[in-house]
Amino acid sequence: MTRTKPYARTIPHPLFERMIINDAMTPDEEPWQPERQHEYGYFPGCVDFMDVEVKFSHLNKGDADHASIAAAAIRLMNAAGIDPLILDMNSFKCCGHDQLWQGQLEVFEELKAHNLRRMQESGIRTLVVTCAEGYRTFAVDYDLPGHGIKVEHVTQTLRGRGLKFKSPEPVRVTFHDPCRLGRMMGEYDAPRELIQLVEGAEMVELANSREKALCCGVSSMMYCNDATKAVRRKRLDQGTDADVQIMLGGCPKCYMHMQCMLNEERMDSGEHSHSFEMLDLMQFLSACLVEEAA
Amino acid sequence: MAGIDRQFMSAWKQAATHAGDSEAVQIWTQDGSYGGLDSGKLGIWGTVVGVDFDLCIADGACIDACPVDVFEWIDSPGHAASERKPFMPREPDCIVCRACEEVCPVDAVFITAPDDVEAAMAGEEFVPAPAVAEVGEAVAEIEAAEAVPAAAAAAPAWEPKPDRWYKRMKASLEGLELxxxxxxxxxxxxxxxxxxxxDSLSRGKDFIALVNNDKCIGCTQCIYFCNFASIDMIGWELETRTDTFESMKALIVEDTCTGCTLCVxxxxxxAITMEARA
Incomplete structure (x- = not known):
């Protein structure tokens, strides 16, 4: 009885949540100084903290690859002439979005105090995040702008920077508005502007989009159940109705949960009602980036 | 397949011991000589948890698979196959779930149930206790299932997702290091x-994992963790306030569950809890 099982080397989820709390409650008073001054800082957040060693990309048969979102974002920022300071987990901690929305306020306050101090120590002027949840948390709950640091979602940073994109083949794409980016922060245009820049990509809107967008079904990792699954399925059905080849997202949690559903459906052979790919916008743009000859 | 010598306890000689957490770990070699961790010839370590350190490539699969944390790395400088090995200081903790045996890529692990050790040392023929609990006639069925080609009996088949753009994206990031x-x-x-x-979980052969259907979200993660293909997904008609649709939920296959707690x-x-077997 032998079986190839390359996906098992991960830290399971309930333990991971406890680890974050454990980490948050362990004070870290060491002063920190980046090697040199950066204008921009990039906070990969869960995208790297969770994913590189932890869980979902390994579990979803390896194709819900969050680490590649961070890699793609760094590549695109470099192409746009930005050299961000990577705010990794050596000096920072989880942003605490899930803890806040789950009501674990004391944990959140610890995380916030730590990260705020580190942000000030880092000396950055603008914070870039790839995660819609992180964007909201830093901009609103941390009130970084009030501390003199501008917070931008990566789509806002990249637009209007003269990047050139060309799709290798004509493709129909759509954008699934994450709640934290759209309905909470009011940013609907930046991702769409970026998609418009891609030559050969046709952008279609889903039946519900912008202010009326449907939820991916899992708000702040609070719970996933039959009802949230129904919501998620409805959202994916809209992608099928719009006859798209790729559904793009701007939040790793939408990405992860859509992938999860797509994956589950594939356990049945035969006809699949959702025959498109789910990608993060950063991943799609990285695949289409036209590199300028240096 | 050239793997660990399964008769090592009778055919090989006890050469030395290495201090474990509570009990010493036995080292077996073919000729009874052992020259230390840096000698390049290490033999088989462990009794219940036997690992052929000369075959081991330090892949780490056993360390990750073990639900009771039996293993830890030990350095073996200068060894041809790998420079560290999965030492088993907590060997008495082994619950004989055989997860490590299953995952080893070079077949260097062999688990003997503590009850069989005496027979194995005497070189007697013994039927290795199945990794699974004996539940009535289930044993016969398991034997029949094992006769099925391994590939067919193993992991459930997933239909591939479309991945043209995923591959393109990966190619575009080639060579870029995070x-x-x-x-x-x-x-x-x-x-x-x-x-x-x-420490808070009940585990071992007398226990079985149970899925609470109301909580299960059908995410399929437990399937990846199960070393014994003991988990199946079955279709359910789900009803919510606004919708009715077909979805999947996990089901533990009782016969092959070893109570190893990995799915928990x-x-x-x-959604998964450990319960005593009836």
Whole structure:
């Protein structure tokens, strides 16, 4: 009885949540100084903290690859002439979005105090995040702008920077508005502007989009159940109705949960009602980036 | 397949011991000589948990698979196959779930149930206790199932998702290295949290994992963790306030569950609990 099982080397989820709390409650008073001054800082957040060693990309048969979102974002920022300071987990901690929305306020306050101090120590002027949840948390709950640091979602940073994109083949794409980016922060245009820049990509809107967008079904990792699954399925059905080849997202949690559903459906052979790919916008743009000859 | 010598306890000689956490770990070699960890010839370590250190390539699969944290790395400088090995200081903790045996890529692990050790040392023929609990006629069925080609009996088949763009994206990132993520600091924390959780669970052959259907979200994660293909997904008609649709939920296959608790760790919604077998 032998079986190839390359996906098992991960830290399971309930333990991971406890680890974050454990980490948050362990004070870290060491002063920190980046090697040199950066204008921009990039906070990969869960995208790297969770994913590189932890869980979902390994579990979803390896194709819900969050680490590649961070890699793609760094590549695109470099192409746009930005050299961000990577705010990794050596000096920072989880942003605490899930803890806040789950009501674990004391944990959140610890995380916030730590990260705020580190942000000030880092000396950055603008914070870039790839995660819609992180964007909201830093901009609103941390009130970084009030501390003199501008917070931008990566789509806002990249637009209007003269990047050139060309799709290798004509493709129909759509954008699934994450709640934290759209309905909470009011940013609907930046991702769409970026998609418009891609030559050969046709952008279609889903039946519900912008202010009326449907939820991916899992708000702040609070719970996933039959009802949230129904919501998620409805959202994916809209992608099928719009006859798209790729559904793009701007939040790793939408990405992860859509992938999860797509994956589950594939356990049945035969006809699949959702025959498109789910990608993060950063991943799609990285695949289409036209590199300028240096 | 050239793997560990399964008769090592009778055919090989006890050469030395190495101090474990509570009991000493036996070292077996073919000629009874042992020259230390840096000698390049290590033999088989362990009795219940036997690992052929000369075959081991330090892949780490057994360390990750073990639900009771039997193994830890030990350095074997200068060894041809790999420079560290999965030492088993907590061998008495082994629950004989055989997860490590299953995952070893070079077949260097052989588990003998503690009850069989005496027979094995005497070189007697013994039927290795099945990794699974004997549930009535189930044993016969398992034997029949094992006769089926391994590939067919093993993991459920997933239809591939479309991945043209995924591959393009991966190609575009080729050669780009992610900076250090700082995850290393999480490893000791993880070990600690995992140990606490393990201590709170009932495990072993007398227990079985049960899925709470109301909680299961059909995410399929437990399937990846199960080393014995003991988990199946079955279709359910789900009804919510606004919708009715077909979806999947996990089902533990009782006959092959070893009570190793790996699926409990995998479940993101704590839908799996360990219960005593009836």
């Amino acid at each position: 900076p250090d993520t700082g995850m290393a600091k999480a490893k000791p924390l993880f070990k600690e949290v995992r140990k606490q959780t393990l 760790f995998a479940c993101p919604v704590e």
